[in-house]
Amino acid sequence: MKLPTVEEARAAMLAAVTxxxxxxxxxxxxxxxxxxxxxxxxxxxxxxxxxxxxxxxVRVADVARGARLRIVGESAAGGEAGLAVGPGEAARIFTGAPLPAGADYVVVQEQARRDGDEVVLEAGRGPASYVRPCGGDFREGQVLLEAGVRLNPWRLALAASAGWARVVCGGRPRVAILPNGDELVEPGRAAGAHQIYNAGAPALAAFVARQGGVPKALRHARDDEADILSLIHGVTFDLLVTIGGASVGDHDRVKPALRSMGAELHVEGCAMRPGKPVWFALLPDGRPVLGLPGNPASALVCAELFLGPLLAAVQGGAEDMAFETAVLAEPLPSNGPRDHYMRARIETGRDGARRVTPFPNQDSSLVSVMAQADVLVRRPPFAPAAPLGAVVEILRPGV
Structure with a gap:
């Protein structure tokens, strides 16, 4: 069976959600x-x-010839209107204060000296007027933020400066996160000799929260269909994300358990690495299920490529993924038949060029490598060997 590309898999997922x-x-x-x-x-x-x-x-006309001007008042931020400046006059003014009527220029205090009731201008007119014009940032009625955009502190500041105390947002998705595997143990508990800590669920819960969702991490399920179904039963969610149990081995029981609930698979695998076993299904009531591989690096790469866009879609937005370019700080060998998303470090040199160095070991179980990575380097299927300095596509994590 020919596996879909990342773009094909993502399109199929997004088409299935409302x-x-x-x-x-x-x-x-x-x-x-x-x-x-x-x-x-x-x-x-x-x-x-x-x-x-x-x-x-002051008035520009008075600045141009240099002058000794009569002080007629003071304007401070939040002060009352009504102050006016005429020919031969000046008003003390502070940053953010309204310009008095008649004034069209601000002489900075370092270029003037006060002499009793007068101010003496010590320099001619400079290139800047030091006046922020009305509407210089934005005008009444102007669209500042389009529907679908993801809010962040800077955009919230823009909305607040425009007078908004509340904004209309897409519904906040409740995301149930179900890790799976007999080998898992929760962090903070004693681990057996052949157990590993559950790293995927905390990472994905943080990812969901940063993307505007409400995460609910469930207890990790054993490799048993009854245990999987018992953990899902009665849980309220808009999206279910499973971790592990995504392959076709005897101990991979997540998909069979969901099929028994009537889930219909829309994506079963993807031509990518890491993350080939990723899958997507709809429950009979239309709620989506995203199945992620168990290895943390695979799960997090798939979260960037699929979970982020899904969370955007159910909130009424569009995917934010925008690939950039950088140059390789060291050569790479040719790629195989699948899209390869390589964890890498990025640095900007004195020449302004962005250089990326993929980590030499891309094993998907290496959480330490994922933690050090700044970007993902995308290597298309069958990409030829890339020399030092070659331009490559990079994706910055959305978190």
């Missing part, structure tokens, strides 16, 4: 969420001509 109902959300609870409606400016920002520096508000 967005959740949107909700009005306070800004303080919207980080990581997806906008369901655009954010428009409620007024201009700044809403008045404002000073960009501490200094003196």
């Amino acid at each position: 967005p959740l109902a949107s909700t009005s959300t306070p800004l303080g609870e919207a980080d990581g969420r997806r906008l369901a409606e655009p954010v428009r400016a409620l007024r201009c920002q700044p809403p008045f001509d404002a000073s960009a520096m501490d200094g003196w508000a």
